[in-house]
Amino acid sequence: MTRLVPFFGFLLLVALFGFGIWWNTQHDQHEIASPLIDKPAPAYALPVLGEAQRTVDKASMLGKPYFLNVFASWCIECVHEHPIMMTGMKQLGLPLVGFNYKDDPQAATAWLDQHGNPFDVVIADREGRTGIDFGVYAAPETFLIDAKGVIRYKRIGPITPEVLDREIRPALAALAKEGS
């Protein structure tokens, strides 16, 4: 009988690990949540990429929810995410604002030409100061900002089909229910 002790001990361990994996799927893997959710997006006013005279600011975007996608030509993950930006994200029907972060305008334009441009408008934050306000410390990141200018969802890292289904669609649905 004692010979079975190691086996049962191991099963206990498996139960623990199974729990661990399950727990991870239920809980945000961050130990610390972003403090920006449900807070107003920072005020911003940035020039449009390639059209320095034109500026887009927060006030002009109020009235309808939209996605703000932080990307750059030097960002490898953005290439991974781009196909979804071109298809799945566009099909959601909301405006897509590209946030070109700490990038060279020519490189960014070339990158969009090469990979495709899903954005309704692209604004450029060359220095990254607005990015700091948004709490950006990496690319890609995507924000969902509602009609009142409040950040309702933030995705750090590339958008994958799973994220689109499990997180973004429900977030949009919640928004729609509020009639926001």
Place this chain on the structure above:
Amino acid sequence: MNPTRKRRLAIVISVIVAAVIAVGLIVFALQRNMNYLFTPSQVQQGQATQYPSFRLGGMVKAGSIQRAADSLKVSFIVVDADGAMPVEYTGILPDLFRDNQSVITTGRMDDGRFIASEVLAKHDENYMPKELKDAMAKAHQNRKIDDTAMKDTPQ
């Protein structure tokens, strides 16, 4: 009791005694070294009062990092969704430490401030799979690294 029996009994007893001692020591050591993690709002709600030393986790509030003029003392504010906690630390901060960074500091409360004995800046766990790619956006002055530079001395 015959000698084999006696020997077996002696072995069994000594193993049990050793096991009890081992378990006791393990429990003792565990209890003395368990570190709980709290967010600033949890600390403000008083959840951490029973722990003399604990870990405080949150994000570094942008613009709150202040260094003393003549010592290695640095103060900053750690925030989460609903709370903020001023932190003081004396020493060298980790490489990843900056505004908006996730941090976990170990230390104790003193009069409304958190005196940190250790500061760890964490990679966002979401990035672990892609950690080795460019996750930290930073201005890089020289995109074209000088390939003819001679200095390459990994330690």
Place this chain on the structure above:
Amino acid sequence: MIPELGQFALALALILALVQGILPIIGAWRGNAALMAVARPAAAGQGVFVFFAMGVLIYAFLTYDFSVAYVADNSNLALPWYYRITAVWGAHEGSMLLWVFILNVWSVALATFSRQLPPAFLSRVLAVLGLIGVGFLAFILFTSNPFLRMLPMPADGGDLNPVLQDPGMTFHPPVLYMGYVGFSVAFAFSIAALLGGELEQAWVRWARPWTNAAWAFLTLGIVAGSWWAYAELGWGGWWFWDPVENASFMPWLVGVALIHAQAVTEKRGSLPAWTILLSLFAFSLSLLGTFLVRSGVLTSVHAFASDPRRGLFILGFLVIVIGGSLLLYAVRAPKVAKGKAFAPLSRETGIMIANLLFTTAAAMVLLGTLFPLIGDALNLGRVSVGPPYFGFLFVLLMAPAVLLLPFGPYLRWGKAEGRQLTAVALRAGVAAVICAIVAAFFADGHLRAIAGIAGAIWVAAGTLSYVVKRWREMPRGRRFPAEMAGMLIAHTGVAIFVIGVMLSESLSVERDVRMAPGETATVGSYAFRFDGVRETTGPNWRADEGEVTILSDGKVMTTMHPQKRTYSRGQIQTESAIDAGLFRDIYVALGEPMDATDVEGAWALRLYDKPFVRWIWLGGLFMMAGGALAACERRFRAKKVAAVTQANGTTQADGTGTGSLA
């Protein structure tokens, strides 16, 4: 085209692994020589394809093939070629391929060097290795394929984490895996023994060299990892009880118990079930370690991918392999405690006690490592276990082992002579006490330093005493057979290690200081003069490089150049400057500029004087050398099997064995 070949090679390897895993076992069970003979060619074939796949991946990195997503993610045009090779195993997918690659290295070695083993036994061993390969190859092909393409192909790639851009990182994973994965051989031997009902002790003798070699590699891998952490992480620490470190340390601890238990079973026949169980534990802990760092159940500074899908796959694999083996053990382990009896005072008992200490240490490390997970499960909140838990308990458990160590060789098998023991206790004890008193004068009352010296001299003197005894009593050429020499060297390594740890931990001086150019700070017996910072560049980084002059008694000893590097992708990395010495290290790391806009002004610096820190790794190297030497023992090599294979698959033992089938 070529990356697809790599993928295709892996698929072929998977098929061959299946063949290798299934047919020979059936053959051994049925006594079918043809099926059994499939094992070695299948292993060779699988090896060829896996080696080819690895070659393809390395080639992709060396030729900047950014169309392969994994290459694009982990290397770029500016990365030097030697770090591009490191990048091959720098992330999850590549490290899994490395795992399978190393598994095949051991399998091919086994297939090549074990012709003398009875065919049925060898078939089973290779079959087990084949099945393990099936699991990993399937995992790679279905969840972690390094050959996936990324189109359109980026012009340039990401970067290898700068922390990994160090020579230590090039060697550490392959060597570590040689150890980790090498325990699969001992595991396979045990499974084969359980399956075949091989109750004679000869199989243990065949297993010993493989086990000792794997353990030696693991020792080297852990030493390399510790040294790398010291050199690269900028905090002067050499062990953090981090989950990833613990994942390699637990198999090592059980490995120590295993190599000693194998000695007992091989020489005396006793404790065969315990030896089998230990080998199952050792490999299980290796697999567990693989799981822990990839499943996301634990967060760690250097954990790999955290993906529930992968986690579940590995967990399923663990259940099959570990659960299956433990079940097999429960059913088939030798029921009778065979072998020669032994008295309470004997080498067997000594080894048993040491075994229990090491196994308990492994269990305690496992508990501490998993405790955050237990905390979540029991809803205790976000709890972590601080390093003192591990350190305190480890020292407590190892102290009795250190006390026992000198007696080891003097304890006779079966029944020890008290007289000899008291003699060595006296000699070693007196030496230890004298050295401790001397140390007390130099160590300023640091108790840990004194205790460390006492313990180390106790072990060293006791071991030396035995060396002298063997020298005197045995004729030339028979004094120190490989196994014995290995044991003595490894035990000496323990003494060196103890000195290194205790002295560096208690006597090292560390200061974080703020220095303006021209200022001097004193740490320990050295003066550190900060001479300012200037810019410098490397192939894929630019850095602020400080110049620090070290003076001793006013005389300039050396200048050191710590750097704060910014890599081409923006990551910041501290490159500490280390002035290495046998008896002390001087360690300088740049913190940050006191004023971010004035890089040429004052900086925060971390200065260390670390005595004897190199002895930590030196001790480890001695242990490794001991293990490697023991593996070379001629006695372990099976002689040609003369007898005829019998119908039920079991064969007569090799010509020198005792040949008692139960």
